Amino acid sequence: MFGTSGIRGPVGEEVNARLALDVGRAVAAEADTVVVGRDVRGTGSVLADALSAGLRECGTDVMRLGIVSTPTLARSVQWFGADAGVGVTASHNPAPDNGIKLWNPSGQAFTPTQTDAVEERLTNDAVESAPWDEFGKERGVDDASSRHVEHLVSTFSEPDGSPDQPTGDSPNDPLEDLTVVVDLGNGTGRVTVDALYALGATVHTLDAQPDGRFPARKSEPNAETLTALQSAVPSLDADLGIAHDGDADRMVAVTADGEYVPGDVLLALFAREAAEDVNSPATGDTPRPSVAVPVDTSLVVADTVQRAGGDVAYTPVGDVHIAEAASRDGFVFGGEPSGAWIWPDQTLAPDGHLAALSLAALVQRHDSLGTLVDEIPTDSYVTRRENVSVGDRAASMDAIEAELRERYVDIDTIDGLRVETDDGWFLVRPSGTEPLVRVTAEARAERTADELLESAREIIDDNAVR
Incomplete structure (x- = not known):
């Protein structure tokens, strides 16, 4: 149910109000107060209502943030003294999708151990409704985004207070020399615009109107989807361009010449x-x-x-x-x-x-x-990638690992099979959704990258269970 980024999928098929209700009830078992927010997708209001109902039915108080970015929601858990946060978002996924992601007070997403516990309670129906007179209460919070803006402005205005402390001419406008184009992609990234403006930057926006259909471009920002931003930055004589995905947990950039930064x-x-x-x-x-x-x-x-x-x-x-x-x-x-x-x-x-x-x-x-x-x-690095069709991903990976261990002493298995050599590395990982094994090889020379890919591909071909 839970992947590395929470629950995501098509609404009405994998994600629905019943699922949201059940997740709310399961989260309530370990939390007295929970903040709930959502991105701009139209289906989010129903799912957030269902989550809140499930939480309150089991005695947990709910603080509704409304439409906020995922970073704002994650930070709000600590800011408002809650025990957990629940975001209704499918992040960079397409408009028909939605999802649920859970957050700790530290700002860290729920770990696999925590999501396993939630899923186990769902599977075993190990949740209890509160007595009729002990249902949780709900209240709205309308200042989460403005609080995020104020926090960022304060951080970047104070000496040594930020990851990258600016050095503008004025302490009140530390970014006053910059012109920035921000592509919001119809999502929830407005905090970036307001914070840049407050710090003195000249800010132009693209697709700043929130719209969960993501009509201007796909929600995921990359070299293929940001052509408008790449044209706008040099046209406006800006210093850089910034783009977010639908819930603004991602940020990518474009140079003054309109070059997408890998x-x-x-x-x-x-x-x-x-x-x-x-x-x-x-x-x-x-x-x-x-x-x-x-x-x-x-x-x-x-x-x-x-x-x-x-x-x-x-x-x-x-x-x-x-x-x-x-x-x-x-x-x-x-x-x-x-x-x-x-x-x-x-x-x-x-x-x-x-x-x-x-x-x-x-x-x-x-x-x-x-x-x-x-x-x-x-230019000093060469990367090669291929996908190999298999019949049984798990059995194929077991057989591939067995042969790799005969050939190599040190294999990193934290996510797939990663082998480092003196001149490069290769990685063999199963696809999470398709009957494929993916192989990536990289080296500091083209010939070496090709040799590493060929070696890995040979092992896959010899051991794949078709």
Whole structure:
């Protein structure tokens, strides 16, 4: 039921009001007060009502935030003293979908252990309704987004208060030299616009009208969906462009020339800055800072972080796993090339608004996002990817792992099978939804990448259960 990003699926098929009601009742078993919010999808109001009914029926008080971004909801759990948060959102999924994601007071999404417990209560019907006179109460909260704006403005206005402290001419307008185009994609990313404006930036918006049909572009922001932003940034003589997905937990960027910044490059820039900030003072025996990244991340990130005096730690794919790693001592940053960025000293939620302001501050200090991008030597890395059809994913992966262990000593199994060599790496992972095994290979030379892919493909072909 719960994937790495909560529950998601087509409304009326996999996601409906009965499911939302049941999830609310199951969450109520461990929470006295819960905040509930939703994104702009039209189906969200019914699902949020059902969640609230399930929570209150079991004696839990509910604070309704209305339509808010997912980062705002995640932060609101702590801000309003709640025990948990429930967001009704399908994030970057298409308009017919919706979903449910659960949050802890730390800003971290529910861990697999926590969602397993919720699912077990649902499966076993291990929930109890409260007596008629002990139902939970519901009240509305209408200032969550404005509180998020105020928090970000305060953070980026105070010396040493932010992940990337800006250095504008005026302490009251630290981003006054910047012009930014923000593509909201008809979603919930307005906090970014208001915070940039409050910090002195000149802000232009694209598709700022909330609309759960996502009529302007697909909800997921990437090089294929952001053509309007790529044209608008140079036309408006802006310094950079920023885009969010439907619930604004993701943030991606475009340079002043309209060039889309690849996710691995943006991850390398954020990770380098976080590692350098730790290593900049003369602190003697300060441990090397760590950065959490998923197993399919490019070598360019590890090489960049190592040059900055830090180390990368690999996690399974999914922001919940990034957050879990980043919560440990010594971690200064975590991110995914898909656009989820986590600064653990700020929050364990992927906060697209915080990422947008962090990038703006970085550009303010270094004058050009394009120059920063050029510093990341992506031409030195070659990536190869293929999908292989199989009949039985689990049996195929077991057989593939057995042969890999005969050939290689060290295999990382945190998410699929990752093998590192002296010159590169390859990863074999089963698809979560299709009868496929996916293989990725990367090296610092084209010939080596081809050889790694061929070697992995040979093992898959020999062991796939058709």
